[in-house]
Amino acid sequence: xxxxxxxxxxxxxxxxxxxxxxxxxxxxxxxxxxxxxxxxxxxxxxxxxxxxxxxxxxxxxxxxxxxxxxxxxxxxxxxxxxxxxxxxxxxxxxxxxxxxxxxxxxxxxxxxxxxxxxxxxxxxxxxxxxxxxxxxxxxxxxxxxxxxxxxxxxxxxxxxxxxxxxxxxxxxxxxxxxxxxxxxxxxxxxxxxxxxxxxxxxxxxxxxxxxxxxxxxxxxxxxx
Amino acid sequence: xxxxxxxxxxxxxxxxxxxxxxxxxxxxxxxxxxxxxxxxxxxxxxxxxxxxxxxxxxxxxxxxxxxxxxxxxxxxxxxxxxxxxxxxxxxxxxxxxxxxxxxxxxxxxxxxxxxxxxxxxxxxxxxxxxxxxxxxxxxxxxxxxxxxxxxxxxxxxxxxxxxxxxxxxxxxxxxxxxxxxxxxxxxxxxxxxxxxxxxxxxxxxxxxxxxxxxxxxxxxxxxxxxxxxxxxxxxxxxxxxxxxxxxxxxxxxxxxxxxxxxxxxxxxxxxxxxxxxxxxxxxxxxxxxxxxxxxxxxxxxxxxxxxxxxxxxxxxxxxxxxxxxxxxxxxxxxxxxxxxxxxxxxxxxxxxxxxxxxxxxxxxxxxxxxxxxxxxxxxxxxxxxxxxxxxxxxxxxxxxxxxxxxxxxxxxxxxxxxxxxxxx
Numbered sequence: 075x076x077x078x079x080x081x082x083x084x085x086x087x088x089x090x091x092x093x094x095x096x097x098x099x100x101x102x103x104x105x106x107x108x109x110x111x112x113x114x115x116x117x118x119x120x121x122x123x124x125x126x127x128x129x130x131x132x133x134x135x136x137x138x139x140x141x142x143x144x145x146x147x148x149x150x151x152x153x154x155x156x157x158x159x160x161x162x163x164x165x166x167x168x169x170x171x172x173x174x175x176x177x178x179x180x181x182x183x184x185x186x187x188x189x190x191x192x193x194x195x196x197x198x199x200x201x202x203x204x205x206x207x208x209x210x211x212x213x214x215x216x217x218x219x220x221x222x223x224x225x226x227x228x229x230x231x232x233x234x235x236x237x238x239x240x241x242x243x244x245x246x247x248x249x250x251x252x253x254x255x256x257x258x259x260x261x262x263x264x265x266x267x268x269x270x271x272x273x274x275x276x277x278x279x280x281x282x283x284x285x286x287x288x289x290x291x292x293x294x295x296x297x298x
Numbered sequence: 299x300x301x302x303x304x305x306x307x308x309x310x311x312x313x314x315x316x317x318x319x320x321x322x323x324x325x326x327x328x329x330x331x332x333x334x335x336x337x338x339x340x341x342x343x344x345x346x347x348x349x350x351x352x353x354x355x356x357x358x359x360x361x362x363x364x365x366x367x368x369x370x371x372x373x374x375x376x377x378x379x380x381x382x383x384x385x386x387x388x389x390x391x392x393x394x395x396x397x398x399x400x401x402x403x404x405x406x407x408x409x410x411x412x413x414x415x416x417x418x419x420x421x422x423x424x425x426x427x428x429x430x431x432x433x434x435x436x437x438x439x440x441x442x443x444x445x446x447x448x449x450x451x452x453x454x455x456x457x458x459x460x461x462x463x464x465x466x467x468x469x470x471x472x473x474x475x476x477x478x479x480x481x482x483x484x485x486x487x488x489x490x491x492x493x494x495x496x497x498x499x500x501x502x503x504x505x506x507x508x509x510x511x512x513x514x515x516x517x518x519x520x521x522x523x524x525x526x527x528x529x530x531x532x533x534x535x536x537x538x539x540x541x542x543x544x545x546x547x548x549x550x551x552x553x554x555x556x557x558x559x560x561x562x563x564x565x566x567x568x569x570x571x572x573x574x575x576x577x578x579x580x581x582x583x584x585x586x587x588x589x590x591x592x593x594x595x596x597x598x599x600x601x602x603x604x605x606x607x608x609x610x611x612x613x614x615x616x617x618x619x620x621x622x623x624x625x626x627x628x629x630x631x632x633x634x635x636x637x638x639x640x641x642x643x644x645x646x647x648x649x650x651x652x653x654x655x656x657x658x659x660x661x662x663x664x665x666x667x668x669x670x671x672x673x674x675x676x677x678x679x680x681x682x683x684x685x686x687x688x689x690x691x692x693x694x695x696x697x698x699x700x701x702x703x704x705x706x707x708x709x710x711x712x713x714x715x716x717x718x719x720x721x722x
Contacts, residue, residue, distance in 0.1 A: 077628070078411035078668055078691055079331045082675055083338075083636050086685030148690040152682035216685075220553045220640070222462065223682045224471025 084149045087141055087158060088216050094137040094165055095212045095288075101130030101169040102205045102281065108176050109198045113191045117183060124176045131173040138166050152219060157295050164288035165212070168205055171281040175274060184270055189259050193252045197278060200245040204282040207238040208289035215292065228296050235293060242286040249279045301385040305721050306594050309388055313594070316395035317587030317609075318616045323402050324414050324579050325620020329355060330628035331668040332575040333568060335675070337629055338636025339644035341564030347633070348626055350565075351572045352618050358576025358659075359584075359614040360607075361498045365662035366578050367605065369439070370418065370585025371592075373662065375426045377599045379434040384599045385722065386430055391586035391593075393713035394421035394706075398582070401705050405698075411691075412698045413666035417706040418582045419443060424707020425714040443663060447699070450654050450665040451673025458650030458677035461486075465642055466681070469556065476543050479559040483538060484531040490566045490649065491530025494573050495523040497656045501577075530566065537562050553642075560641035567648040574655035575667045576617065582664065584613035639675075643683045650674040669695060 104127045111119035141162055145155060178184070186194050211234045214227070221227040252275055260268040302309070333347045342350065380387045398417035405412040419440070426434040469478045499519045514522070541562060547554040588609045593599055621629075639647075651667070651674035658665045672691065679687040 077331065077334075077632060078672055078695060079334050079675075080632050080635055081411070081688055081694070082672055082691045083638050083684075084686035084688040086638050088685050146688075146690075148688060150676075150679055150687040150689045151685060152679070217552055219682070219685050220551065221470045222466040224466055226471050226473070 084146075085144055086219075087145055087151075088219060090137065090141045090144075091158065091162060091165075092213055092215065094134055094141065094162065095209050097130055097134040097137060098165050098169040099205055099209050101127055101134060102172045102202055102285075104130070105172055105175065105198050105278075106195075106202060108179075109186070109195060112179055112184065113186050113195070115185060117180075120180055124180045127169075127173055127176045131169045134166060134169050138162055152223065153295050157291065161212075161288060161291040161295070164284060164291055167284040168208075168281060168288060171277060171284055175277045175281065178270070178277070179274065182270060184267065184274065187256075187259060187263065187271075190252060190255050193248070193255055197245070197248045197252050197275070200241070200248050201278045201282040201285075204238065204241045204245055205285040207234070207241045208285040210234050211238055211289040211292050215295075218292075218296070223296070231292055231296065235289060238286060238289040242282050245279065245282040249275060301721055302388065302594055302597050306597075309392070309721070310591060310594050312392055313388070313395075313587050313590040314612065316392055316399065317583050318612065320395050320399045320414075320418070320587075321580065321583035321613045321616025322620035322623075323399055324583055325355070325617035325622075326624035327402065327406060327620075327628060328414055328579055328667060329572070329575060329617065329621045329625045330632055331671065332571050334629055334632030335636060335639055335644050335648055335671065336564055336568035336571065337633030339561070339564060339639045339641045341561040341641045341644060342568055344626065344630050344633060346565070347568065347629060348621065350568050351621055351625075354569045354572035355576035355580075355617050355621070356614040358573035358578075359580035359617065360576075360610050362501045362573070362577035362656070362659050363580045363584065363610055363613070364605070365501050366581035366659050366664050367585045367588060367610065369443075369662040370422070370581045370664055371589040371605070373439045374419065374422045374436055374443075375434055376436045379431060380599045384593050384597065386718075387593050387599055388590045389714050389717035389721070390422070390425040390429065390710070391590040392717060393425050393710040394418060395583070395586045396713050397421040397424075397706055397709035401702070401709055405702075410698050410701070411668070411694060412702045413668055414579060414582045415664045415666045416447070416699060416702045418586065419664060420703035420706030421710035422586065424704075425710040428707070428711045429714040429718075443665075446658060446663040446665050447669065450658055450663075450670045451676075453657075454651045454654040454670045454674040455677030455680070456650075457653055458646045458674040459681045461650055462643060462646040462678045462681040462683045465646060466683075470553065470642070475553065475556045476559065479556045480538055480541070483559055483563045484535045486563055486645065486649065487534035487566050488527040488531040490527075490570045492523045492527035493653055493656060494570055495526035496520065497577070497660050499523060501660055534562065534566060537565075553640075557641050560645055564641045564645045564648070567645045567652065570652040570656075571648045571671075574652035574659065576614065577659035578655050578665060579667055580610065580613040580617060583616060584609055585664075587613070638685055643678045646681075646683070647671065647674040647678050650677060 104123055108123040111123055214231050218227050256271055329351050333351050336342050337344055337347045398421045401417050423435055423440055468482045469475050472478050499522060541558050543555045588605045651671040654670050655667055678684055
């Protein structure tokens with residue numbers, strides 16, 4: 075029976091969106107054990123972790139599609155619909171990048187030079203940290219609606235975004251130093267390997283960029 | 299005249315049966331809409347909702363339902379045009395009840411969200427305009443009613459919008475929302491108590507006061523209403539002291555404890571909603587029934603007949619029976635499926651809607667409680683209070699207007715001719 079009161083309430087996309095980000099983060103966090111396995115050159119573990127990453131990534135894809143299907147144009151939301159869809163695709167890009175990075179490493183059985191192993195681990199961790207901060211911002215979305223877009227909640231989100239930007243900044247600095255360290259030793263191994271090493275570093279930087287961009291999308295949402 | 303003498307008894311019984319049938323329908327379907335949001339927000343349980351609905355629907359119907367009943371009974375049709383043929387009024391009112399009841403039944407089976415108010419008004423206008431004469435309809439009154447169907451959701455939306463904005467300003471967007479909630483929520487409780495008492499004093503107890511030789515002016519009434527509001531706020535305040543802040547649940551949702559405070563408030567707004575609904579919608583069943591009964595008893599169409607209180611009582615009982623036998627199921631469905639509505643929003647929507655409905659009851663305008671509530675929820679949505687509202691419902695409601703009015707009218711015209719063929 076089509077009850078007018080019942081059909082009035084649409085399904086809020088906020089919780090599913092946050093769940094999607096949760097999956098994205100679970101996927102991205104696996105990059106840390108993944109790189110540990112790569113550094114140890116334990117290719118069995120590398121493959122296993124890659125499969126786990128791919129599984130989360132595909133789960134995130136399913137969630138993404140499900141959210142999009144349940145966002146009809148007739149839904150009246152306090153948040154612009156296209157802003158939300160953009161946020162979703164930005165979130166999705168984070169784990170897509172994670173899967174690309176892992177896929178590339180596994181496919182080439184890429185070896186991380188011992189001399190930059192420590193820096194590499196720290197760099198990956200700092201990229202994951204950006205994704206964690208992005209999730210903190212996105213987790214504020216339901217509180218933002220809960221408070222009815224209150225000024226205090228907006229301040230709070232802005233503080234979270236500042237933290238997110240700091241994390242990204244840290245990741246940037248690590249990227250620069252890691253690249254210069256790689257530059258010092260790049261002639262000691264095959265040029266193709268060196269090239270792909272640079273590519274990996276760059277891709278990890280992109281991952282952090284995507285995470286920052288997803289978190290900052292909340293600012294766009296607030297500023298409507 | 300002879301018709302009424304000859305078949306008076308049968309017609310009287312038919313009027314009561316159809317009236318109770320209609321009241322049952324109102325209780326079975328409409329009450330659930332009015333109370334569903336309160337159950338859905340988790341503020342009250344289904345059992346509590348049924349108890350509140352039973353008491354306050356009845357109180358609203360009995361204490362403040364007279365004015366709308368009068369409109370349905372003698373406001374839509376110009377009684378003077380029917381003076382020569384009082385039996386036509388009886389047939390017509392019976393047809394209207396049967397038509398609206400049948401139409402509601404069909405619509406519920408098919409799944410259209412139609413309004414009882416619109417069905418009954420459409421049915422009365424239909425038989426009067428077509429089966430009697432176009433002049434029999436009091437068109438200026440009908441156009442006022444039609445206008446109120448547009449105005450009421452808009453007004454309810456505006457009130458709810460402002461209520462929720464005030465909640466944002468005073469409570470949600472502050473340093474200590476929980477403490478502020480405890481501080482300001484009693485004011486909203488006062489508003490609920492004041493509003494209900496005021497309408498009851500102005501409309502409901504008028505006759506009681508006249509009988510005991512008491513007359514209050516507006517100032518005295520507002521003093522009494524203020525005292526009642528204060529009493530409600532005190533009771534509510536006492537209930538609030540039992541709400542303790544639980545830090546543990548705040549890690550998940552910072553407003554969880556604030557919502558617990560609003561849940562107490564929602565108990566009061568749910569009462570207001572049930573009262574408002576009773577005061578307006580009982581008339582849909584009772585109005586035509588009363589018109590038919592009064593005409594049968596006096597044998598003539600009189601503009602100034604007073605209505606026996608037992609008829610309102612029958613309507614109130616009918617609503618409660620409808621609620622207990624079927625309405626609770628609908629209420630349970632609505633209640634469990636609305637999960638997005640938290641008490642802080644639910645209260646704003648229900649209070650906005652009930653204030654509008656009670657106001658309409660006071661001026662004697664039959665409006666749709668459901669549509670008013672939809673308007674109120676949209677108002678909260680416009681205040682950026684709700685995550686997702688399905689706007690398609692607005693189109694659905696509009697379509698149901700376009701279908702319901704002619705459908706009620708056509709059915710009642712058919713029934714009218716059938717009654718005429720049987721009895722005259």
